[in-house]
Structure formats: C-alpha cells, structure tokens
Amino acid sequence: MALEIIPVWKQVTPELKAELLAMWEANQAMRNPAQAAVRADQAVCIARDEEGRLCAVGTAVLRVLPRLRQPMYYYRQFFATEVRGQKQTAPFFERACSVLQKYNAGLDKPESLGVLLELQNPQLAARYNSAQGDKTVFIGYSPRGFQLRVSYFEGATLLPPVDVRRNPMQGIRQPGAGSAVRRAGRSSAS
Numbered sequence: 709m710a711l712e713i714i715p716v717w718k719q720v721t722p723e724l725k726a727e728l729l730a731m732w733e734a735n736q737a738m739r740n741p742a743q744a745a746v747r748a749d750q751a752v753c754i755a756r757d758e759e760g761r762l763c764a765v766g767t768a769v770l771r772v773l774p775r776l777r778q779p780m781y782y783y784r785q786f787f788a789t790e791v792r793g794q795k796q797t798a799p800f801f802e803r804a805c806s807v808l809q810k811y812n813a814g815l816d817k818p819e820s821l822g823v824l825l826e827l828q829n830p831q832l833a834a835r836y837n838s839a840q841g842d843k844t845v846f847i848g849y850s851p852r853g854f855q856l857r858v859s860y861f862e863g864a865t866l867l868p869p870v871d872v873r874r875n876p877m878q879g880i881r882q883p884g885a886g887s888a889v890r891r892a893g894r895s896s897a898s
Contacts, residue, residue, distance in 0.1 A: 711755040711764065711796055715807045720751050727762045728754075735788050752783070752804045755796070763788040764796070766804040770819060773856070775848070777869040780824035780858065781808050797832065801825075802843065809861045821867065822860035826850045 716724060728748040732738035738747060747767050755764035764787045771782040785801060805823050812818050825844065827833040833855050839846045844857035 711757060711791065711794075711800070713753050713755050713800055713803045715753050715803070717752045717768075717807050717811055720749050724751070724754070725749065728765055731762050731765070731788060732786070735786075737786060747784075752807050753800065755787075755791075755800060757791065763791045764800060766800060768804070768808060768823070771824065772870045772872060773824060773847075774872040776821075777872060778867055779820050779870065780822055781812075781820050783808075783823045783825055798843070805843070805859050805861075812861060818861075818864075818867070820861070821864040822858055825855075825857045825859070826852070827855040827857060828852075 720728075725745070725748040728751065729738075729741070729744050732744050738744035750767040750769050752766045752768050754762055754766075757763045764785070766783060766785045768781040768783045770779050772779050783801075783804065785797065785804070787796065787800075808820070808823060812820050827836065836844065836855070836857065841857070844859045847856050847858050850856050
C-alpha cells in the first residue's frame with residue numbers, strides 16, 4: 709500500500725482537525741476530546757491512502773527532558789488499524805523529522821536540537837534494540853518504562869541549558885502526573 713505523506717506543520721485547518729478527530733475516534737484512540745483537539749493542532753505530517761482517506765498522523769510538541777535540559781520536539785505517531793504492519797513507520801518518521809528540521813533551521817534562533825521519541829509499541833521497541841540506530845540514539849527509559857530515543861538535527865549545537873526548576877515547558881507525563889517536569893526529573897529517564 710502506498711501512502712501519500714503530506715507536511716502540515718503549523719498549517720492545520722479546521723477541516724483537517726475534524727478529520728483527525730474522526731480518525732482517532734474511529735480507531736478508539738485519543739478518547740478525551742479536549743486532548744484530541746490540542747493534539748490535532750500539533751500535527752507535523754499526515755498520510756492518506758490511495759482513496760485519499762486520512763490514515764496516519766505524526767504530532768510534535770516542544771518539551772524539555774530534565775536530564776538533557778535541552779528543548780526537543782516530543783514526537784508521536786499514529787497509524788489507523790488498516791494501514792499498520794505495512795512498513796510505513798520509518799519513512800513516515802523520517803519525513804516528519806525532515807519537516808521539523810527544516811522549520812527549526814528557518815527560525816531566527818533554533819528552538820530544538822531534534823526529535824525525542826518514546827517507543828510505546830512493544831514490537832517497535834523490540835525491533836529498535838541497538839543503542840545507536842541509523843536515525844535514532846537510545847538515551848534511557850521514560851518514567852512509564854518505555855524506551856526514549858533521540859534523532860538530533862543535522863548540525864545541531866547545544867542551546868543554553870534550561871533551568872527545569874523554573875521552566876514552564878513540560879517533560880514527559882507519567883499517568884496521573886501533576887508536575888511532569890519535577891517527577892520526570894526523579895526518574896532514571898531524566
């Protein structure tokens with residue numbers, strides 16, 4: 709199955725947002741409508757199948773992982789049930805990274821060093837078990853016990869370290885987390 713991958717970063721229309729909400733609902737993902745609406749605005753790329761149906765989305769939000777103390781795009785990727793297992797995850801991820809790198813490089817001052825992933829899918833985590841892969845580097849485990857991997861942008865240089873004690877950006881949330889930055893700071897992933 710060939711998917712058309714379409715960049716939409718910072719260009720999510722109300723129509724696309726409605727499509728994303730409908731796709732998540734049809735696949736029983738993003739059950740909280742308020743969270744789904746926020747997530748839809750974070751879309752980086754979408755994919756459409758041969759009939760033009762929306763079938764995948766990658767989203768990103770700027771986060772600071774306390775141990776890194778550097779801003780990264782925390783990236784999530786979702787594929788509708790009917791297109792899973794078609795070897796589309798890596799090409800989709802690579803395209804999203806390219807979109808984010810181009811955007812970041814076009815800013816007067818870069819806002820991110822790269823892309824941070826939390827591998828929640830057990831099959832993907834088993835497949836990506838090398839410390840340093842072709843596209844990502846293993847950096848530890850999240851507070852939820854999932855692999856954390858980073859894909860740094862080409863030529864990325866360190867930014868001034870963020871003081872995570874005073875930073876309004878959030879770290880990776882734990883289930884039921886109040887202050888994710890403080891809690892993530894106490895875990896082995898920080």
